[in-house]
Amino acid sequence: MVFSSIVFLFRFLPVFMFLYFITYLFPKKAARWMRNIILFLGSLVFYAWGEPVYVLLMLFSTVSDYLHGRAIEKCKSRTAARCLLVSSICINLLVLGFFKYADFLIDTVNALAGTAIPLFRLGLPIGISFYTFQTMSYTIDVYRGKARVQHNILDFGVFVTLFPQLIAGPIVKYTDVENDLKDRKADIVQISYGCRRFVTGLAKKVLLANNIGMLWEEIAKMDFGSMSVLAAWMGITAFALQIFFDFSGYSDMAIGLGAILGFRFPENFNYPYISTSITEFWRRWHISLGSWFREYVYIPLGGNRKGLPRQLFNILVVWMLTGIWHGAGWNFLLWGLWFAFFLILEKAFLGRVLKALPGIFGWAYSIFVVLIGWVLFQVERPDAIFAYLRAMFGLGSGAWYDSRAIYLLLQYAAVIILAVFCSTPIMKMLSDALNSSGEGFAMALRRLLQKVVPALLLLLSIAYIVDASYNPFLYFRF
Amino acid sequence: MREKWDAGLTVGFLCCILLALLIADFLEPDRLFSENENRLLEKKPELTRESLLSGEYMEAYEKYVTDQFVGRDNWIEIKTRSEIAMQRKEIGGVYLGEDDYLLEQHLPEEITDEMVEEKLTLLSNLVEKYHAKVMLAPTADNVLTDKLPPFAPYYDQKELLGKVKTAIGDDAYIDVASKLEEHSGEDIYYRTDHHWTSLGAYYGYEAWLEKTGKLSPVHFDPQNLIPVTEEFLGTLHSKINLPMREDRILYFPETELRPVNVTYDYNIQKESMYEESYLEGKNKYGFFLDDNHGFIEIETGYKNGRSLFVLKDSYANCVIPLLTVHYEKIYVVDLRYYNGRLAQLMDPYMSEDTDVLVLYNCIHFMKDFKYF
Structure with a gap:
């Protein structure tokens, strides 16, 4: 099930929230248990709605890592514990590898060796990359002694299946929510924050991402060989805005729902398009994935503690993995390598150069690298990628601009301007300024806006969902 | 205290909107045909073991709920108007031309x-x-x-x-x-x-x-x-x-x-x-x-x-x-x-x-x- 649907908003959500909050009428101890039962079952329904069979796979992962955690606890020797950790990681990676990468590998082997090994052609279970990473964080942290072993399989099940962040992140580490699993409080202030955050995310997805996404759809349909330079840049800019608002919108909705239920999920995006270096971009983009790789791959590999050459190697490894995490395809690997290249350059010398220059240079450079990156990410086929890049640099047969590109620019100018505006922190600064002035007109205005704006955004979003000619789910390959 | 009061109002307001629409949606009888869109609307799908396991049922049910959502025509009108406000000159494959011409x-x-x-x-x-x-x-x-x-x-x-x-x-x-x-x-x-x-x-x-x-x-x-x-x-x-x-x-x-x-x-x-x-x-x-x-x-x-x-x-x-x-x-x-x-x-x-x-x-x- 996706959040931006009538089924979620008007069937699942009301029923679930009613059952969840009615538990507050019961004695404290029973209520805690009831809440987790409802949350667990609700999450299973939520997942099974889209993946009626693969829900079993998720339960398998849950039980497997639960048992591994218990077993690691029982281990007397470090070596035995280590074996169990390896076993847990192997199972997780095998599941992920089989469902996500098997066909890709077979395809590659077939292409290179000229063989004809048949493909499995299994659909990718939605969210598998998110929840396997989450459960891995649990066993690793248990092994490291950073997390306490979870004895209650229900609480552990809640962690794995937690529906708000199940299918599109953020990737919540076990230690992030360890305490919340047992006992969590959601006071009305936090619930109100959660509601507003959810509606903001919904609006980002439905009003901004879907609308600007239609521009990308139109341009992606064109013949890349003859498209104009203007169309090519406008197209990839549109995609950059689409995936940002779509992805960060989902994260906002997850964080908001989490807050309503009493969880505090980590932030996932922090205005990535204002970055003045690629290093900074990756601190602002999909933060939870970056920090997962940092904690469980980069630092164990030695991070920056073993000299510059080793650090550069580590960066290369992490970003290859980051690339391939986003989808089983060579273009995703290339996309990861593309960023690794600039990160390494920045570590080597470019970072210092950029610091010395006015910020605008760093920003232009970063946006340029990121936009080219999105071409690798989204266009996929190598010949199409080259054709698209040629069009961007005026090397195709297209003109600088043509009437089609101008028409699309006029059609989408307002949406583009709005989206660019919303991708900067200006709005947040304005609302912060309003929040900090504690009295008089500003205060009254703030209190009014806090109630009216979410309501309007919700209604407008519903209108766009009801007539959803275009409402894609972008993460089916993650 | 005031903060709590405000938060409660925000939550209450949003819940009221959802609840009102939900109730209205349940009271509204299903329509067979949409005059405005000139098409048959989705009917309530039949629940079978196969359709449930294949996910067909869920897909059909989502279409059904969306098609039969209360005030569908009004929501579509809101969307169209907001697109026009955003300076779109083309809606659903139709150009909004000069002098009230649709092309x-x-x-x-x-x-x-x-x-x-x-x-x-x-x-x-x-x-x-x-x-x-x-x-x-x-x-x-x-x-x-x-x-x-x-x-x-x-x-x-x-x-x-x-x-x-x-x-x-x-x-x-x-x-x-x-x-x-x-x-x-x-x-x-x-x-x-x-x-x-x-x-x-x-x-x-x-x-x-x-x-x-x-x-x-x-x-x-x-x-x-x-x-x-x-x-x-x-x-x-x-x-x-x-x-x-x-x-x-x-x-x-x-x-x-x-x-x-x-x-x-x-x-x-x-x-x-x-x-x-x-x-x-x-x-x-x-x-x-x-x-x-x-x-x-x-x-x-x-x-x-x-x-x-x-x-x-x-x-x-x-x-x-x-x-x-x-x-x-x-x-x-x-x-x-x-x-x-x-x-x-x-x-x-x-x-x-x-x-x-x-x-x-x-x-x-x-x-x-x-x-x-």
């Missing part, structure tokens, strides 16, 4: 060279065999270019018509495009519908007269056109669904000077080419020749022994009444509804006194013109 969008890439090739072969075979005349009317976006939004893309039908002319030869080609262009300042297309008006059809008829060299036994005067309704909101309006100025549907009273006998699909007999019942409903253009039928036979009061065979789309429906004054018999085929071999249908009606006319608009021709 159907036909993008150049929708029609490929192979498609053109295929249709031209079919057409030239027909012309060769039956000496057919061909009238392909350009659609409004190609004639009323000044009404289009700035830089709006459209499939260039002039280029297509150039190819048609080359393929079938000058003798067979009726140049209706130039005729319409000459009169592009007049009301030759409906503002809210994708058809041409009776006036546009009249100019098509004029082009046909010039090509065939026929003399009209009746003098048609556009001044005499009589309105049959002033409340026509056509197919293009259905895609936008905002209040707008209605169109008038006019017809030539001269076409009713002599009695006619019309037989639809071999079984329904009528004594008029016009069906007034359509004027009460949404599809008012159906007034002409009872909307769409696979095969129509018209027997006119002009006993000159000549007959005409028309292969056509809905554009022809308001032209054919004008042609009745030239023929004793007119046979009309809409190829969309005829699956047999065309020769088998046509040949029994063919004689030395039979003319053949192919009458489409360029887009319908490219999409629907096919026969075996």
